[in-house]
Amino acid sequence: MDKTFRRYDQDQPMLLAPDLRDWLAADHPARWVDDLVEHGLDLDAIYADYTEVRGAPPYEPRLMLKILIYGYSHGITSSRALERRCHDDIAFRFLTAQAAPDFVAISRFRARHGAALKALFTQSLTLCARAGLVSLGRVALDGTKVRAAASRHRAMSYDRMVRAESELAGEVDALLAEAARLDSAEDAAYGPDRRGDELPVELARREGRLAAIRAAKAALEAEHAAKARARAEQDAADQGRDPGQVTAAGEAAEAAAVVPDKAQRSFTDPDARIMKTSDGSFHYCFNGQAVVDEKSQVVLAGSLRQSGADAPALPDMLTQMAESLTAAGIGGSPRTLLADAGYFSADNVQAVTDAGIDPLLATGRLKHGEKPPAAPRGRIPKDLTPKARMSRKLRTKKGKADYARRKAIVEPVFGQINVAQGGHQLRLRGHAKAEFEWTFHLACHNFRKLAGSGWTTAQMATS
Structure with a gap:
């Protein structure tokens, strides 16, 4: 062979840099995360949780937080994947000082400090405001379906629960009778001092399944009863009935509530709900909401809801935004709020x-065959409904220009969170913990925007 190749010798000895900092480029993202955690964040809430002096020393919270921020910012959210990176990835080894927390420690830290991780969102917003990334001009509100840590195959419909409950109850009764018969026979054969009271393995398994089914069935019944009562009380109040009649109507509706046979409940995460995702399929999800500022696509507020409908979320998101801006020390409120038709109501x-x-x-959208109305001119008629008035406003030159910015403001944020951060799939179960994780994703998104702007902690003293 005449071709000459570069030298390749796996047995060649080498001298490694004694400091892991020398292994990373000066502008490596891990260096920015390290600086952020060391000098840019207030971690008092996390440290305050360590009050027990007994036991083995836990991992340093700064180390664990660097793993999570850097991992989530790069789409690595699995605790097992994070553990592997601590062994194999130079950036993680730099951040952890070559420690390698196992996946159990990482998972427990994430679950234990969920509230503190959620609170990092406020700090991310504060830092973004100091860096000049928040303008409070036009903001856009939207929602995205976030996959819950639950599978459709680990769920059961209400009519199947009813049948399975009866079948399992019969099997459990039969196994209990068999266990009692065996106990009596073994007592007679071996005497009362010999063990013979162990339940069969099948009984323990069936009892567990029966308990799970009964709990899910009861939860579905309670949920539909509460909804029926709320609707009945609202209807009675709208009709002008007195408080006693309103309560009576609610109680009657609650007692008569019937759960639809197709209603489902997940055994893995009972708080998740079946929702239609962007690809047209149905999965157990939560509805992730976010308000995004136009200037740099910084998230101003967020929440995670159990309802797939967007409209009921808007008043809560206004409250969340006001609270977030106040907590971050940002005065004022946005000039314009943009949202799609899913949020419209008077x-x-x-x-x-x-x-x-x-x-x-x-x-x-316009109905099939319906022509768009002409551009508005002159004074606004006084008898217009709120929908007609908003429709007219959207057809003005300014309205068209403002609303055309909606997609460009908010939808790239969900794309970045879902693709770059792996935020389309949550790891924590239960609505409260899932919301902690979703808000942490939003915080990491803001940190990414902050890093991309060139901001460093050295600017904190002058900002």
């Missing part, structure tokens, strides 16, 4: 207006 338009924000909510 009450929502009024809520945004009452918050001192100009609402621009889409009113829905």
Whole structure:
């Protein structure tokens, strides 16, 4: 062979740099995360949780937080995958000082400090504001379906629960009778001092399944009863009935509530709900909400809801945004709020207006064959409905220009979180923990924006 190749010798000895910092480029993202955790964040809430002096020393919280921020920012959210990276990835070995926490320690830290991780969102917003990344001009509100840590195959419909409960109850009774018969026979054969009271393995397994089914069935019944009562009380109140009649109507509806046969409940995460995702399929999900500022796509507020409908989320998101801005030390409120037709209602338009924000909510698509109305001219008619008034506003030159920015403001944020951060799939179960994780994703998104702007902790003293 005449071709000459570069030298390749796996037995060649080499001298390694004694400091892991020399293994990373000066502008490596891990260096920024290290600086952020060491000098940019207030971790008092995490440290305050360590009050027990007994036991083996835990891992340093700064180390664990660096793993999570760097991992989540790069789409690595599995605790097992994070453990592998601590062994194999130079950036992780730099951040952990070559320690390698096992996946159990990482998972427990994430679950234990969920509230503190959620609170990092406020700090991320504060730092983004100091860096000049928040303008409070146009903001956009939208939602995305986030996969829960639950499978459709680990769920059961209500009618199947009813049948399975009866079948399992019969099997459990039969196994208990058999266990009692064996006990009596063994007592007679071996005497009362010899063991013969162990339950068969099948009984323990069936009892566990029966208990899970009964709990899920009871939860579905309670949920539908509560909804029926709320609807009945609202209807009675709208009809002008007195408080006693309202309560009576609610109690009657609650007692008569019937669970639809197709209603489902997940055994893995009972708080998750079946929702239609962007690809047209149905999965157990939560509805992740976010308000995004136009200037740099910084998230101003977020929440995770159990309902797939967006409209009920808007008033809560206004409250969340006001609280987040206040906590971050950002004065004022946005000029305009943009949202798609899923958020439109007369009450929502009024809520945004009452918050001192100009609402621009889409009113829905035109019906088949319906022609778009002409561009508005002259004074606004006084007899217009809220929907007609908003539709007219959207057809003005300014309304068109403002609303055209909605997709460009908020949808790239969900794309970045879902693809770059792996935020389409949550790891923690239960609504409270899942919301902690979703908000941590939003915080990591803001940190990514902050890093991309060139901001460093050295600027904190002058900002």
